[in-house]
Amino acid sequence: MISLLKYLKPYKLQVIFVALFTLLGSLLELYLPTLMADVVDVGIVNSDITYILKTGVWMVACSLLAILMTIAKAFFASKAALAFGRDIRRELFVKVEHYSMDEFGKVGSSSLITRTTNDVKQIQDVLNMMLSLMTRAPLMLMGGIVLAVYRDAKLSLIFVAALPILAGLIFLITRKAVPLFGVLQKKTDRLNLVLREGLTGVRVIRAFNRVDDEKERFRQANQEFRDTGIAVNRIMAFLFPVMMIMMNFTNIAIVWFGGIRIDQGSLQVGNLMAFLQYASMILIALIMLAMTFVMIPRAQASASRINEVLMSNPNMTDSTRPAENTGLHGYVEFQDVTFRYAGAEKPVLENISFQAKPGETTAIIGSTGAGKTTILQLIPRFFDVEKGAVLVNGIDIRKIPQKDLREKIGYVPQKASLFSGTIKENIRFGKEDATDEEVLEALETAQASEFVNDKENGIDSNIEQAGANLSGGQKQRLSIARALVRKPEIYLFDDSFSALDYKTDQKLRKALQETTADAAVIIVAQRVSTIMDADQIIVLNEGKIAGIGTHQQLLAENSIYQEIVASQQSEEESA
Template sequence: MISLLKYLKPYKLQVVFVALFTLLGSMLELYLPTLMADVVDIGIVNSDITYILKIGVWMVVCSLLAILMTMGKAFFASRTSLAFGRDIRRELFVKVEHYSLEEFGKVGASSLITRTTNDVKQVQDVLNMMLSLMTRAPLMLIGGIVLAVYRDAKLSLIFVASLPILAGLIFLITRKAVPLFGVLQKKTDRLNLVLREGLTGVRVIRAFNRADHEKEKFRKANQEFRDTGIAVNRIMAFLFPVMMIMMNFTNIAIIWFGGIRIDQGDMQVGNLMAFLQYASMILFALIMLAMTFVMIPRAQASAGRINEVLLIKPNITDPKQPSEHTGLRGHVEFKGVTFRYAGAEKPVIEDISFHAKPGEMTAIIGSTGAGKTTILQLIPRFFDVEKGSVLVDGTDVRKMPQKELREKIGYVPQKASLFSGTIKENVLFGKEDATDEEVLEALETAQASEFVKEKENGIDSYIEQAGANLSGGQKQRLSIARALVRKPEIYLFDDSFSALDYKTDQKLRKTLKETTADAAVIIVAQRVSTITEADQIIVLNEGKIAGIGTHQQLLEENDIYQEIVASQQTEEESA
């Protein structure tokens, strides 16, 4: 929690205002019982109406000023805590955006969402409470004790007995509750994960009639969250009644012993009334401190989870001294590249070497799990190689700024990812300043213009989250258009034609050949028909290159390629 307070630096002045308003407001509140005692002991006892009215006006003025101070304090405390929460959420989002895929997978999407929303909210609320209460409560506690002792030192001995007992009870209750706050946040993570999977995978769930299974999974996660929440609240429920009981017993003791002292002539009635108010202030201040200390452990658990995200150092960072430009354009070269995912025993790809040149199409084909997608993901540096090097335009990608590297690439992922918004906005994701003509041209090349024109609003038609209102082929074509609109030096197509029919696939390949004539094109494909015209085909087998050549060369010389072609011909013939 303390480590996050550095985000308060821009709001030092507002924190000073909170402290100032709290100090002035507390002093005014502490002064009111003294005025009331004077009204009783001087004005009422002497039947001095003028004095009563004069002091009464002062009490009204002090009360109004105290209200204004409280409002000012609340305003600046809320403004500061909300800005603090906003800054941390922004910092988390920016940090996660710089994660490599490896770090992103370690934490998980659901946990990152919880940490950015729920955990930040917990810390933000506690900060607001600290600014509002933790600055006020000590002032009221210390000021109340000092003024109570000033009023009657002997009667103040009651606090020597009541305050330690109350503090001990608060400690015991919070000690039981603190460990459960961390558990509660983990249960929130689990609930979010189950809910997210249930919503994103709703089609699969229905297709396999697994709705009841998912309901049971959600019910279990929901019940665990509920049970933990009830356990925490059950413990915390003891806190307030215990405080009220102690406060009431303290007041009874003050009235009892105060009455005796008045009867003996050692104390006046007004003083007793003021003493009772100071006692209430002291006990309420202790309650406020207790409530704040109760919330701090939960915020501490949340702050720890936030810091876990902020302290992760991305494996992939920009070089301190980038290499100079070589003058090449559209060249991709793998030199003895070996790569394994974190925790894996065997490398996914091993000793991969090839050269993709501008104006040429390089295709990669192989069985599932052979490492085709991994090769493509190493080019934009989503991961770093274990051995060897990946060169783009003659420069190792590890010696290039990530932004500069990725501006050279038009990447179409295996799973088409679209964002909620219009078709135009999704295509502009590839090139922010593209004109409508460029957008339409990219859609035409990607064979998407036909279905776009059929929509009522054309390129301004709305796409739901993840493209839920589009077919698989439509999503793929829009993803291709997004890559085409930026006109990069290198095109990476990761099995991006799998959802297209053969006719559309053929048309798309023909137009792509014309559009990408000056760029290097690397295609991962499952269908042989998609890559027959490739300048070079790389055949992968168990993470190693089993052959490189044209379609005709591999068909004559490579056994694995022959098997792939034969299996697909058989499937097509039987169909």
């Protein structure tokens, strides 16, 4: 957790104010029992009303000042803690945004959400408590002990017996609770995972009548989280009663032995009352420290999980040099590329070599699992190749800054991904400064104008989360328009026409020929009719290229392509 405190540096002024107001407030509180003792031992004993009133007014003034100091301290502590939490969340988000797809898979999206929200909140709360209590508690503890000894050194020996016992009990209780806090955070991850899957996959769950199974799955995750939480809180529940018992027994001992010393004439009544106040301050300070120590183990577990993300070294390093200008525009080349996913035994792609040139359409077809989507994902550098190289405009993409590389690409993923907001905002995701005319032009090319214009607010119509209020074909067309609006050098269409009917598919491909005339177009498709007019078709089979050519060439020479065509068309259509 200490390593995260560097994010507190920008707020050192607030921390200084917290320390200053804590010191002043603590001194005022420590001064109050002395004033009370003087009221009793001087004012009441001597029946000096003037002294009582004068001292009483001073006590009220000190109390009000102490309250103001406490409010100011709480304000600056909260301000610093909240800003600290905000900065860590931002750092986590920025770090995760630079993760490769492999790293996403290792940590898991549900765990990343928990770390960015719940774990940061734990640390933020502990920091607030540390600034508010841990700065005050030691002052009150040490100040109380010093002033108690000053009042009566012999009576202070009670603390010699009480404090070690209390400290030992706190240590034993927190020691048993510490391991469980780490387990509790993992159970939180699991609960978030099950809940997220249950919500995002609700249609599939209902379609297959697995509602009861999902309820049971959630019940188990929820119960594990509950049982761990109960185990932690059961242990921690001993802390406060134990401390209160020790506090009460200490007060009893002080009154008992204090009464004896008063009877012996060694102690005044006012001093005993002040001593009791200091004893309460000492024990309350210990309680505050214990409360902080209770929170620290859980925050430490959260800090470890956050540091695991922040301190991780990305396995995909970004080039810091701007790419050299080769004079090429929209060229993609695979040179003997081999790639395997993390942990996989066999490569998903082996010895892949081809070129995609501007003004030409390259289509990729093959059976499910052949590696078609993987080829497209290697071009924007979602993954790094194991062997060989992917070149864009004659430069290895590992030597091009990722931002510059992806600005050259218009990518339409296999699963259309839209964001909550308006249609216009989603299209502008491809080009932030796109005008309304450019948005409408992209929608026209993507054959989306008709259904958009039918909506009451047109391009200003709202889209629900993940495009829940749109059909599959509508989402695909908006995803295509989002790629078109940026007018990139390279277009990547990952089975982006599968939800379209044949008529819309044909109209869209015809419109694309005009719009993408100067760009390289790479299309992954399942339907032969979608790619028949491509300049070159790459046939993939088990991660290897089984053939490259035009539709007619492959139809005449390639047996795998012939099987694909035969499975989709009649013999007459194939001929």
